[in-house]
Amino acid sequence: MRIRGQISIKGIVQGVGFRPFVFKTAHELGIQGTVRNLGSEVLVLAQGTNFETFVHCLSQGTPLSRIDSVTVTDSDEPVPAGFVILMSAEGSLSGFIPADVATCDDCIRDIFTPGGRYEGYWATSCVNCGPRYSIICGLPYDRERTRMDEFPMCGACEDEYTDPASRRHHAQTIACATCGPKLSLLRTDGTSVPGDPLHTAASLLDNGAVVAIRGLGGFHIACTAEATGRLKGTLGRPEQPLAVMATKEEIERVAIISETERKCLTGPSHPIVVLVKKDREALKGISKLHTLGCMLPYTALHHLLFRYLSQPMLVMTSANPPGYPMITNTHEACERLKGHVDYILTHNRVIQNRCDDSVVRDGKILRLSRGLAPKRERRDLGNACILGIGPELNANISIYKEGYCITSPHVGNVRNPATLAYLQETVERTACLLGAKYDVIAHDLHPQFLSTRYAHELAEETGATLMPVQHHKAHIAAATTSPCIGIAIDGVGYGEDGTVWGGEIFAGAVPDLTRVGHLEPVMMPGGDLATRYPERMLYGILPKEETAALLRARGWDATALGVLEKQVERRFNVTITSSTGRILDAAAALLGVCRERTFDGEPAQVLETTAVTGTPTLWDREFTQENERTILSTSSLLREAFSRMKNERPADIAASFQQTLATGIAEIAVMAAEEKGYKKVALSGGVAYNHAIESTIRKTIVASGNEYILNTNYPLGDGCISYGQCVWAGTTLKQVRK
Missing domain, CATH: 3.30.420.40 (ATPase, nucleotide binding domain)
Structure with missing residues (x-):
């Protein structure tokens, strides 16, 4: 029976509370040793009579982790008394981090607990919830490589951060009203509105104002149902259906919800779920269709806002023209939303990576984004590192490396320079987080697409081989590589x-x-x-x-x-x-x-x-x-x-x-x-x-x-194309090498 060894855990083990989980499990089982982040894996040195039970527990992981492998090897390193979380070090980049996660029930209780440390704090989170992808700058996942590094912890947060019994033990997003990011309510000229930002914003919304709200991955524009016509008019989208954010009870009142849809609405990703209206004629100013896109509040900010609102529903639409990238910084919001909104509810935590809301209908993903992406799929496509650059409309990108394919959140319509720049930014940042160096760049067959031109430029720069993939064949490749009849x-x-x-x-x-x-x-x-x-x-x-x-x-x-x-x-x-x-x-x-x-x-x-x-x-x-x-x-x-x-x-x-x-x-x-x-x-x-x-x-x-x-794991629309391009390229290379 083994009682000592070095344990390497690979997979999505960054930003999921894995080191605190290892620490706690070690204490419960009387294990001595150390744990550290090493690149995108976790390395544990352990010793104790319950070693094998310890390894089994680690292989189960945390609620947000995804374990690829647990490997145990011999080690002669000295094992300290007790158990210690060590400083992170560079290492392999085979894993990734999870998508942003909706605020958990425990944190929601915290913000509504009178007299508690987190009462009324809009950015409350713990190891089980909060921003991840939207704030990360690099791996390993530690505070200094996120946008939370700009907010040094106060003494009380430091105590929780270092307390093994705390839910915020080594939670990199820990913050409170004393030391964390701050909210402000602005007019569109950038001047401050006096009073508590959330209380005041709620009152303004109740009275018909249109307010831009900075969330996890970008700005939304919000208003009540009564103000929808004005909002659509200023945005030039008179007929476009808009999504709503509402309380659970209000969504139950206006829409038909199956048990599967209810689980989707309330799950960790909290996407927009397209539901059938109970009354086709209801809320036609918001959606003239028989369906309505609905989401629940998914951040502490949203929960607090709805506590102060007198109405149970807000129209909530992304603050960007269709197909363009989301607005992420306050200066840009003031500049571009003037004339469209009355006020801007914002905060001073930088959004490192844009992320629009995910959209799901009938269990099928319409838009792969916040909560669902970046998406990591185990797939054997050979040894080559492949970049799938995506289509022209509803684009995203995928990178295949060492048995896994990572698909980015939704980018948009690559028909304009702004979205092309966002596509390029997404490629560069994802490649950096993965340590990817491309052997092959797969792209759409259309020679005039801006994404195709970018693929040629990138291939010239990197020396990668270009592989054009016909659009509809990429659709089938995303669904299956089995012999079949494929309908696109x-x-x-x-x-x-x-x-x-x-x-x-x-x-x-x-x-x-x-x-x-x-x-x-x-x-x-x-x-x-x-x-x-x-x-x-x-x-x-x-x-x-x-x-x-x-x-x-x-x-x-x-x-x-x-x-x-x-x-x-x-x-x-x-x-x-x-x-x-x-x-x-x-x-x-x-x-x-x-x-x-x-x-x-x-x-x-x-x-x-x-x-x-x-x-x-x-x-x-x-x-x-x-x-x-x-x-x-x-x-x-x-x-x-x-x-x-x-x-x-x-x-x-x-x-x-x-x-x-x-x-x-x-x-x-x-x-x-x-x-x-x-x-x-x-x-x-x-x-x-x-x-x-x-x-x-x-x-x-x-x-x-x-x-x-x-394939319900990826969008049926063009959001699956970059993944299908990677599958097509990898399968082609494997066939050539046979």
């Missing part, structure tokens, strides 16, 4: 034939995927203009007099319509696409439920909301064969919808359109599975967030006897 349904992605893909069925195993089916290629007159004005998309698919007459009746003037007709006739400035998103846009335009897209995905989302009250009928599907590929006719679906407009409700047509489109897509996959001999069908892409479409595809696949694969 989304908005747009650059195809291998130079057209815009978006409704694709593949067969094979990554990296050998063959396009065996797709939606009918149709015209997008004006390219991106057809995305903004879906009636252009409608005419591109159905360029006939009936469509032109419909557009005239809706106010299209002769000149605009004439230009559109000539564009389509001559195929001038026309993009060809098989996009699922664009056919849904056209259906929304046909039914008149969305004639202009004012936010990302609006036409398809409004179509889904319209369909909720409809009764679906399965229409006939038309398939053609071309170059050994099966093609679903989407123009025939639109013609069918057009023919039913005089006699059927828009809700019934919308429901039938979605069901028939989804059934047709699934039928191509089932036919391909039978022909190729595969028994697995994987689904990915942003359209799979549509509950009716996803459930129809799932039921059709399962009814055919095939296994249905849906």
Whole structure:
């Protein structure tokens, strides 16, 4: 029986209270020795008759830790009497740190305990909760390598920090009102508002003010439901649904919540959860959809604010234009939010790493960010270090190194210099924390993307090999590398034939995927203009007099319509696409439920909301064969919808359109599975967030006897692309080396 040795624990063991846990366990078991952070691992020297029990306990870890390995080796080092936490030292960077964690119940009790040290303190946290990723500057994870280093501990905090019996023993974020970060309430000209910042901010919100609030990873803009119209007007987002932060009781009152959704709402990450409203017509000023994004207060600041508010709900939206990085510093907030907000509730703790709110719907991740990212996935992709640079829209980055893939929080739409700079910053900081030196940089196939250009620049700088990965194949790679039929349904992605893909069925195993089916290629007159004005998309698919007459009746003037007709006739400035998103846009335009897209995905989302009250009928599907590929006719679906407009409700047509489109897509996959001999069908892409479409595809696949694969660990939309790029590149390299 071993009674002595050196124990190396690897994994997510930084920022999770692991050293205090080791210390406490050692004392309970009568173990002598030392513990220290060594890079991103924890190294323990231990001796005692309960040594083996001690090792077993360490392998269980803390609630926030993720243990990869526990290795015990012999050691001749002298073991001190008692047990000591040593200063950290440099070492391997194989692990990482957890995402920011919502304030725990114990800390919430602390801030509401009359006379307690933490009563009313907005930045209260312990080893089990609080900021992590948003404040870290380097590893090992110690206060001096976080933004808390700027706040030296007072005597009382020092006592708790060094007390093994305290929940804040070696909690690097420990702070109190005496020594910690301070809140302030400002006008947009930067001048201070007198009084207690939280009390005053709550009173201002109750009275209709719009207030920017600095949180863990950036600023939110908050207001009451009554002030939503003003907020949307100043932001130029009149139709965009906004999320709300509310008490548990208020969310229960306005939304339908399953047990799974309740666990998600209240779990350590506290994301925004998209819920179905109990009353479709309720809160339409906040969301015109049948759903509402809801989150609970997740910091001590939020809990205190809601204690002082008279209302149980606040509209809470990120303080940045859609697709742009979150605002993180007070000076920028004062400068950029003037005219949009009345006041700014801020603090003096620097946000080192931006982090937007995560969003989840039906157990599927829409946005991978605060609480869920950085995400660390065990994956054997070989020995090369790989950077996945991501797509153009809803981008993030992934880095694979030594058996693990780390995916960053959401970055945004890399169509502008500000977001590109944020992408570059994210690459540099993540690489630094991981000690990553790239062998391969995987990027989107589109040659004109800013992310593609950045990949080329970085490859030239580092000597890394470039590997372009087709967008929809990256979607399938993120879902599975098993031999399967892969369905990728989304908005747009650059195809291998130079057209815009978006409704694709593949067969094979990554990296050998063959396009065996797709939606009918149709015209997008004006390219991106057809995305903004879906009636252009409608005419591109159905360029006939009936469509032109419909557009005239809706106010299209002769000149605009004439230009559109000539564009389509001559195929001038026309993009060809098989996009699922664009056919849904056209259906929304046909039914008149969305004639202009004012936010990302609006036409398809409004179509889904319209369909909720409809009764679906399965229409006939038309398939053609071309170059050994099966093609679903989407123009025939639109013609069918057009023919039913005089006699059927828009809700019934919308429901039938979605069901028939989804059934047709699934039928191509089932036919391909039978022909190729595969028994697995994987689904990915942003359209799979549509509950009716996803459930129809799932039921059709399962009814055919095939296994249905849906990756719920990553976003189904483009937030999985950087991870899929890494998987594609690693799998390709392993195949080449066989």
